[in-house]
Amino acid sequence: MIGQLIKKDFIHLTCSLRSVLISWILICLCLAMVSVGTSVTMPAFGAYMLFYSMKAYEERSKGYLLTASLPVKRKEVCKVQYLEALIFLIISMPCSALGLLLQNSIKGTKILPTAMMLLVMFGIGLIYVSIIIPCVAYFGTHKSRYAVIIFYGFVVGVASVDIVQNALRRVAAIGRVGNVGVFIGIACLSFLLSYEISLWIFKNKDFK
Amino acid sequence: MLRLDTGEIKIDGLSTTTDAEKIKAKIGYVGEPTGYPEESQLKHIKKMIAPFYETWDETLFKKYVKHFKVNLDKKYEALSTGQKKQFDLIMALSHKPELIILDEPTAGLDPIVRNEMLEVLMTHMQDEKVSIFYSTHITSDLEKTCDYLVYIQNGKIRLQAEKDKLLSEYCIVKGPKKLFEDKEIQREMLGIKQTSLGGEALVRSHQLARELFGEEATYCRPNIEEVMLFLAGERRV
Numbered sequence: 001m002i003g004q005l006i007k008k009d010f011i012h013l014t015c016s017l018r019s020v021l022i023s024w025i026l027i028c029l030c031l032a033m034v035s036v037g038t039s040v041t042m043p044a045f046g047a048y049m050l051f052y053s054m055k056a057y058e059e060r061s062k063g064y065l066l067t068a069s070l071p072v073k074r075k076e077v078c079k080v081q082y083l084e085a086l087i088f089l090i091i092s093m094p095c096s097a098l099g100l101l102l103q104n105s106i107k108g109t110k111i112l113p114t115a116m117m118l119l120v121m122f123g124i125g126l127i128y129v130s131i132i133i134p135c136v137a138y139f140g141t142h143k144s145r146y147a148v149i150i151f152y153g154f155v156v157g158v159a160s161v162d163i164v165q166n167a168l169r170r171v172a173a174i175g176r177v178g179n180v181g182v183f184i185g186i187a188c189l190s191f192l193l194s195y196e197i198s199l200w201i202f203k204n205k206d207f208k
Numbered sequence: 209m210l211r212l213d214t215g216e217i218k219i220d221g222l223s224t225t226t227d228a229e230k231i232k233a234k235i236g237y238v239g240e241p242t243g244y245p246e247e248s249q250l251k252h253i254k255k256m257i258a259p260f261y262e263t264w265d266e267t268l269f270k271k272y273v274k275h276f277k278v279n280l281d282k283k284y285e286a287l288s289t290g291q292k293k294q295f296d297l298i299m300a301l302s303h304k305p306e307l308i309i310l311d312e313p314t315a316g317l318d319p320i321v322r323n324e325m326l327e328v329l330m331t332h333m334q335d336e337k338v339s340i341f342y343s344t345h346i347t348s349d350l351e352k353t354c355d356y357l358v359y360i361q362n363g364k365i366r367l368q369a370e371k372d373k374l375l376s377e378y379c380i381v382k383g384p385k386k387l388f389e390d391k392e393i394q395r396e397m398l399g400i401k402q403t404s405l406g407g408e409a410l411v412r413s414h415q416l417a418r419e420l421f422g423e424e425a426t427y428c429r430p431n432i433e434e435v436m437l438f439l440a441g442e443r444r445v
Contacts, residue, residue, distance in 0.1 A: 001229070001260065004259045004260050007256075007259065008256040008257070008259075008260075011252055011255055011256050012245055012248060012252070012256060015248065015249070015252045015255075016245060016247045016248040016249070016252060017247070057245065057247065058245070060246065061241070061243060061244065061245045061246045061247075061284075062241045062243045063243045063244075063245055064243065065209065065241060065242070065243035066242060066243030066244060066257075067243070068209045069209065069232060069235075069237055069243070070232065070257070070260045071229040071230070071232040071233035071260055071261070072229055072232075072260070073228070073229055074228075204211065205211075206209070206210045206211055207209040207210070208209065208210060
């Protein structure tokens with residue numbers, strides 16, 4: 001039923017939420033063209049934008065009740081959230097790469113998308129969706145925005161602690177490839193941990 | 209959709225805890241809200257939902273769409289309350305569920321649409337051999353459609369009986385006030401209403417009523433609404 005659930009959401013997105021898709025393409029391209037920094041973080045934002053918009057529309061119509069009434073397992077519903085977020089992340093990456101290429105031809109930045117850069121983009125996106133999915137599952141789309149802001153405040157607070165900064169310096173000393181490897185490892189771990197948290201939320205949630 | 213606090217619910221021998229998806233495949237639901245995306249066209253909603261059911265019957269779907277004259281190109285949010293209920297019913301019936309749960313399906317509808325929906329339901333019930341669990345405040349709908357009645361008041365079951373048996377056996381007794389004053393007789397009454405002039409009581413059977421009140425009282429058969437009013441009114445002596 002995972003395939004059917006993904007198909008259901010994509011029919012909804014492509015047939016009924018075309019305005020969301022068009023804004024997503026325009027925002028992705030524009031953001032990716034602003035600077036290298038925004039290009040690298042854009043896939044994370046693109047995945048977030050599509051995922052969040054879909055969930056917000058679903059919440060408006062109480063679509064979660066419809067999904068809960070379908071002959072599917074709660075685990076499948078949870079898995080689909082992650083698969084869709086991954087798909088959104090992957091389809092956001094070419095937009096970002098295109099933005100970098102356009103930057104290069106318009107501004108002459110001479111920075112082209114490399115495999116390493118794509119990996120970093122993917123890692124950032126993975127961490128971003130790992131945070132947002134359980135928040136949306138638990139709090140709903142409206143409250144989850146505040147939850148995410150509080151979470152980022154917490155992360156900044158933790159990152160400013162001396163012990164954490166020393167640990168980060170040690171990781172930075174590993175070298176560029178090693179850094180990316182560690183970063184991707186952390187991103188994958190956070191994705192798996194996030195899935196387990198969401199699964200627990202879905203299994204114990206009352207759909208009403 | 210809700211987690212169990214205690215106990216177990218079984219439908220067709222299947223537990224809602226372990227076989228939820230198998231049970232949900234057998235159930236069709238019409239209620240408020242159904243969760244269909246407001247911004248979607250009806251044809252897209254059908255395209256989203258139909259693949260989940262192995263038993264989906266496209267011919268049946270088209271038959272009901274034609275019957276209710278539903279325009280599938282319309283968006284769900286553009287439908288009137290009656291049209292929404294009709295579409296909800298079409299979607300619930302088209303996957304040929306064994307159990308149909310209808311939560312106030314005719315609430316807020318005009319009598320013509322209401323009657324049309326009830327007719328479709330009754331025809332479907334005869335053709336497909338399904339059970340329908342129907343909750344409503346409109347007692348005339350129940351008199352037309354139901355076989356078995358459960359009356360719930362403040363979360364407690366006040367009455368459960370076959371409709372025909374209830375309407376043919378239950379009896380309203382009317383008579384002078386003194387007839388209803390005996391405490392022994394009051395114990396046999398399911399409900400009682402008294403005024404300064406006389407009284408009325410609901411009794412379980414005609415035979416029992418005649419034994420208790422004799423020739424002095426008059427007897428008549430109640431309708432479902434009257435039974436509900438007697439049961440809801442407690443014993444007002």
